[in-house]
Amino acid sequence: MTTISKEKHLDMFLKMQRIRDVDMTLNKLVRRNFVQGMTHFSVGEEAAAVGAMAGLTYDDIIFSTHRGHGHCIAKDMDLNKMMAELAGKATGVSKGRGGSMHLADIEKGNYGTNGIVGGGFALATGAALTQQYTGTDNVVIAFSGDGATNEGSFHESVNMAATWKLPVIFFITNNRYGISMDIAKATNTPHLYTRAEAYGIPGHYVEDGNDVLAVYEKMQEIIEYVRGGNGPAIIEVQSYRWFGHSTADAGVYRTKEEVDEWKKKDPIKKYRTYLTENKIATDEELDAIVAQVKQEVQDAVEFAQSSPDPDLSVAFEDVWVD
Numbered sequence: 001m002t003t004i005s006k007e008k009h010l011d012m013f014l015k016m017q018r019i020r021d022v023d024m025t026l027n028k029l030v031r032r033n034f035v036q037g038m039t040h041f042s043v044g045e046e047a048a049a050v051g052a053m054a055g056l057t058y059d060d061i062i063f064s065t066h067r068g069h070g071h072c073i074a075k076d077m078d079l080n081k082m083m084a085e086l087a088g089k090a091t092g093v094s095k096g097r098g099g100s101m102h103l104a105d106i107e108k109g110n111y112g113t114n115g116i117v118g119g120g121f122a123l124a125t126g127a128a129l130t131q132q133y134t135g136t137d138n139v140v141i142a143f144s145g146d147g148a149t150n151e152g153s154f155h156e157s158v159n160m161a162a163t164w165k166l167p168v169i170f171f172i173t174n175n176r177y178g179i180s181m182d183i184a185k186a187t188n189t190p191h192l193y194t195r196a197e198a199y200g201i202p203g204h205y206v207e208d209g210n211d212v213l214a215v216y217e218k219m220q221e222i223i224e225y226v227r228g229g230n231g232p233a234i235i236e237v238q239s240y241r242w243f244g245h246s247t248a249d250a251g252v253y254r255t256k257e258e259v260d261e262w263k264k265k266d267p268i269k270k271y272r273t274y275l276t277e278n279k280i281a282t283d284e285e286l287d288a289i290v291a292q293v294k295q296e297v298q299d300a301v302e303f304a305q306s307s308p309d310p311d312l313s314v315a316f317e318d319v320w321v322d
């Protein structure tokens with residue numbers, strides 16, 4: 001087991017709490033038309049995002065999904081600029097032109113959330129080819145849900161990455177549903193990581209994707225392998241989204257009992273128990289982090305609300321790089 005410093009533990013706890021607080025806050029603000037356009041929350045999946053990225057540097061690159069607020073926060077996106085983007089303001093990370101599914105921060109290696117399901121696989125494979133071609137030892141992560149792995153782009157990208165031994169990790173957060181479609185009704189294999197075998201690459205599984213340390217440990221192993229020039233890998237982690245697919249979801253495809261069962265497996269509570277029981281942190285220290293995050297999120301909302309709308313003249317900026 002890797003030794004994790006107290007500082008790192010607290011940072012991981014803070015990021016999980018930040019993801020939770022941002023999406024819980026947005027869930028309330030959506031009803032007040034704060035969010036421009038559609039948005040998807042990842043409450044319940046915090047451990048997957050933070051565990052996946054705790055071992056990366058800013059030179060390592062990620063491609064996120066439509067459910068990407070957590071990925072952005074785990075990759076240290078500035079909270080004010082993120083909130084401003086969600087509100088469609090000029091001070092946003094994408095100058096207010098993108099919203100929830102166009103959050104990017106290239107300097108920190110975040111190549112963006114993406115409204116096209118399966119849209120990130122090929123982009124990540126291309127970015128990994130750049131790393132190989134230019135001789136860096138950076139790794140690239142292509143995040144996806146379970147449903148997205150039935151897109152042709154997944155199979156084409158994994159095949160190419162495997163054949164060319166590209167430094168890309170296909171990270172699947174299996175929350176059991178693609179909108180209302182149960183993965184078991186859409187896929188003839190119980191586990192998605194086993195698809196790795198068909199491409200001759202390693203496939204890994206974390207059964208408790210709500211255990212941030214289990215995800216982090218597994219990713220440490222995978223990152224080392226991929227950074228070492230051995231080619232790509234697939235990892236599937238099991239988790240669950242507490243809220244509906246998006247802000248428009250009646251939730252008729254799953255029972256309240258199922259949702260309640262998963263709420264009992266709260267990744268933040270689990271981590272808090274670990275930290276206090278192992279005397280890594282006290283309840284007071286963790287409460288202080290929760291309070292700090294609450295303040296940060298409130299400040300970010302106020303920053304967004306008091307920011308100006310973008311000028312129409314910026315609509316066609318940054319669409320072409322010569």
Ligand SMILES: Cc1ncc(C[n+]2csc(CCOP(=O)(O)OP(=O)(O)O)c2C)c(N)n1
Nearest residue numbers: 067115116117145146147148175177178179
């Ligand atoms: C190419 C494409 N097809 C369909 C959609 C509509 N859509 C948005 S999210 C989604 C389900 C994705 O499921 P999954 O990959 O499991 O991710 P999750 O929402 O569970 O995080 C679909 C079908 C889309 N955005 N893009």
Ligand SMILES: [Mg+2]
Nearest residue numbers: 145146177178
């Ligand atoms: Mg899913």
